Amino acid sequence: MLEKDPFKILFQKQKIGSIFKSLLVIKNPVKSFIGFIESSVSVLKHCSKHHLTTEGQVIHGHLYKLGISSHRHIAIKLLIMYLYFRRSAEVDQLLKDYNEFDMIVHNCLISANVEWGNVDNARKVFDEMPERNEASWTALISGYLKCGRVDESMWLFWRNPFQNVISWTAVISGLLSNGLHSKSIHLFLEMLRDGVRPNHVTFVSIVRACAEMGDLEFGMSVLSLVVKVGFEGDVSVCNCLITFCLRLGEIEMGRRIFARMGKRDVISWTAILDMYVEMGDLGEARKVFDEMPERNEVSWSAIISRYAQKGYSKDAIELFRQMIESGVNPNSSCLSSVINALANLKSLHPGKTVHAHVMKIGMTNDVFVSSSLIDLYGSCGSPKDGRLVFDTVKNKNVVCWNAMVSAYSSNRLQEEAKMLFDQIPMKSIGSWNSMVSGYLENEQYDKVFEVFNNMLLSGQTPDISIFSSVLCACANLTSLEKGKDIHGKTFKLGFQHDVFVGTSLVDMYAKSGDIENSKRVFNKMTEKNEVSWTAMIQGLAKNGFAQESLELFQEMENTARIKPNGLILLAILFACSHCGLVDTGLHYFNLMEPFYKIKPNERHYTCVVDMLSRSGRVREAEDLIKSMPCEPEVNAWAALLSGCKTHGEDEIAERTGATIQEVAEKKSGGYVLLSNVYASAGKWPEVMKTRKLMKERGLKKSGGCSWIEVRNELQLFYSQDGSCNDLNEIYGVLEQLKYHMLVLFQHN
Template sequence: MYLDSRKSLEIDQMLKEFDGFNLVVHNCLINSYLEWGNVSEARKVFDEMPERNAVSWTSFVSGLLKHGNVDEAMSYFGRNPFSDVFSWTATINGLVQNRLSFEAMRLYKKMAVYGIMPNDVTFTCILRACGELGDFELGKSVMGSSIKVGFEDNLSISNSLVTFFLRLGEIDFARRTFDQMKEKNVISWTAILDMYVEMGDLEEAHRIFEEMPERNEVSWSAIIARFSQSGNVEEAVKLFQQMVKDRFKPNVSCYSSVISALASLEALPGGRTIHARVLKIGMERNVFVGTSLVDLYCKCKSTKDGRVVFDSIPEKNVVCWNSIVSGYSLNGQLGEAKELFNRIPKRNNISWNSLIAGYLGIENFSNALEVFDGMILSGEQPNKSTFSSVLRACASLPSLEKGKYAHAKALKLGFQHDIFVGTALVDMYAKSGSVESSKTIFNRMATKNEVVWTAMIQGLAENGFAEESLSLFEEMEHASSVAPNGLILLSVLFACSHCGLVDRGLKYFNSMEKVYGIMPNERHYTCVVDMLARSGRLREAEKFITDMPYEPEANALAALLNGCKIYGDEILAERIAEKLTGRAETKTGGYVLLSNVYASGGKWGDVLSTRNMINQKGMKRSGGCSRIEVRNEEHLFYSQDETHSQSKEIYWVLQLINSEI
């Protein structure tokens, strides 16, 4: 009792009362010293003992192995006069725990030479060694040996066999062994449950779970964790509630999983309830539970609460730091994210990716690329996610030179065959105007999913290669297993709109629901309006808007108004402009387009009155911005902008071009 409680004064007093040597007491002392990590004191007691029994030797050898003193342990094992199955089994188990499975197998074979019959624990240990070595045939041989000595129905050996087969991916053998077991316990059921969970067959896992005659915290945690990780978060929460109702005590893994599930659902009230439970049992300072809580609060846009939890965790790991940085980034609080990022003791690529993603989220593409440059200089190796984000930033700027630099880095790291990086490259080159490079990447990709097909079809359409874009869509329909989706058909409609193929575009639109089983959304309707308006079919476009099952987007009205400008239909333009500006009184788009319609018809009085109306309503006209990159330097230009250092030269060249025109 005093040894278990580590009461040193009481232990010393008791030892004095024994007044001499007592074998049982000294064995207890050896065990306790080894348990406390005091190997030297345990060795001293063992060496000074005038008498030792089998327990003394076995306890001391296995204790040395537990602390990694393998050579010393084997030396004592060789001198052990009590050579029985317990001492051999304890030593084999110690070697397996030290990941010395080959040495454990050699010792197991020596047992037969010395005529020592293995027991059920020996076979359990040696099957674990076979699993570590990944040797299927050796495992089957051990199974045969266990049957020969009469252990075919032994529960612990059967459980070890199931685990062994699962570890080597032999699912059929594992299931067959499980089904043939005459007796099963919670370990057996949990092992087979985890098998289906690992396979992703959650339906079968749930069925097995319901069949289990008894459950423990491990089986509950396994199924809750897997449902949460697989995205079936509602079911994970329900299972947790049932677990609590059945009076099981959730462990750290269980709390982390259910909090992650609630974070995915953005269920803040439920998350606060779990947080209260965690506080009650004193688990809030655990880094895994705390990190999940940080993630929950940040995903629910409560970064203030997330920061309080973060600050309360005494020992933070890199996952915890990444969680708070990612949380601030996700909520657009890049100042706080950058400040914490700079304080991370040891960053990994997820740390850098979180900051890059944050700048992408607020469309600060230049800063995203600056963080990427810093990542390269730090020596941290980017991963596939990094390149997908960076290439997206390059595509949005667009910045062909930086995109080529990122492409070169991706090639150097061997990511050229990754489908996500490939898709980002196709999109980046297309958006940067380098269509041939985009096509080259696309054609080299061994596997193509719907996202990369969409990127290429859209890229061709946006760069004016409408016919080629439509041909590629037809090739995808006939030569690939990818089914058209809403985004791909939006790109197809865009292509038809920009090359004047109105009837063909209408045919695709009318086929969406009938042929492809896709319900058109507001963006598809807007694209059709734009297509009709560009071709001068203005009344048809107006009727199409009236018959829409949705409230028309502002972009649909703007597209028709733009058509009115091109074809000089002032009456329709006035009608559409009123609708457009009525939907958003603070936006000037409708009035500006109407002003342009009047200007194209030479009605300058109406232009002036429209612009006066904008001023009277207190609206602000946002200036159009152009962005170009010359020799890795970015230049921004606004309408009538004279802030650029070379603005005089630029306007002089512009005047020269105008005069030549």
């Protein structure tokens, strides 16, 4: 009986570093040769797996000195190690020293070439082999499938003399990885006809194929076969079946499979966790999570990610804190999720704490984590910190570039965003989207069109999001011709039926005053959401079609069964205000909280004040302002003041004017409105007095802006802007127009 090997015991009890040191001090391994060989093989295997090049070479040198490097087991492990390291010179030398044919060596060469993507070299080794076994054929067939050369792999497979469950399963899995789900199922049926019994890996692959194809009927047949063959207790098969049920919406069946499992692993619990999350039942998902006998980074990441994705940012952050306290290191997915949750909450200081933890565990070079950190700093108004993160990422991907561009854009640093955008080595649709969205948010609509045109010239096809943004720019500029041009492009690319594009078109036409085209687009939409109805109702109301907007609102409630939101009700109040339907407007306003469960905000109250003031019910309007549960807008007081002027309520007008001056001391808006009201009443001394007050208090009115579209190009003009080269010529034309208008007026 062989004596227990001390090196083997050391390997089992201590880290590999201890064995490494122990092997190097051995001068004469004869006393425990078998144990020494086993330990050497284990260390070489470890060096291969963890890519420890220097340590592997040191062990090789020591084994060479001891004269046992040519031992078959050690020589093969050395060859595998150098193949892993891709050290061709050492591989060639070992092959020369190991001159005789060895099937294991040749199989290793085939596998290595397949791993490197040199499938033709693998085929050359295969063809030169005097004899081959099952591993030789399977390795080469799998290699062809891995490289997407399906026809060549199938040619080899049907000529394989060693067809068994392993080779069949390898091809089924390979077809699946190439997206050939139907072919993998047909091959599975062929395998059954050939009398080959599937194993657990076969079932996992075929269930995945059923899930990808959405074939519930065949999936149920596979489930029956799983039970018949006796794999219903296999953990990996059951896990795959649970995921299959989840994908196809068969929630109850997935529960039953989980309940019957005698043994479960982390994947099982995570799968059932996902199931409850997809159902929207985060409470039950949390219950499952709390019941899990063990949790690893995957299970923690699953629950944290789901909470973050569903908008429960605070819960996600609390779970992350518990995870760190339990000693589990988060993976990149988990870190990205919790950083995104912090970005949603704009929590800068906690975000910096997580950033410090990222640095501590050495994940600063993970592009997805870094991209999330850049988003965090951008959301918290600290793009400089985001740039520091961006500059430290060695291998930036397009997501990282886009995150930094968005961070600049969201903080109104469009010049910096443009400079960085121009440096992106390979722009994605997301890159263009970041620039378009940035200019849109900063109301630089002319730049939106400029970027859009450059994108078209680059050959990049716009997506739905970009079309929606550009149409929004058209709507804000009331640029009907550009809007029609974009509408045509959506038809050309087949986006005209998309609900988001359709909604943007409805809004664009309505804001441009083309209500007929707006209605035409809306009526042709195959799918309408809450935003679509809002855009159409608002469009009708603001274009003076108050009665139509009310009728559409009733249709939305009665036919489409969509509950109104705050914006829709605001549009209804606006419509009632501008067509004198005061009682109808008050009816809907009074229903908001008790019936629609929507608490009126300042804008709703302003609209009702305007409605009452226009109809002469000025005292009611004043009482309403005084009873508001929130701070009244300056616009509400302005609407009341305007109503006083129209209906001759001088006493209320005086009180209102005084109030506007009080509430607008730090805002120019109130004084501008007050000045405009005085001007419309012809009270020029009061106008001058108001403007003098603004000047004394250092308040400034933002410069006016107007634009005109000439030959599909926008020309923008800003108040008191003397930068235009043709300014004198423009003013000259305006003076001529003014003269002709006066002559025409006097003549009439």
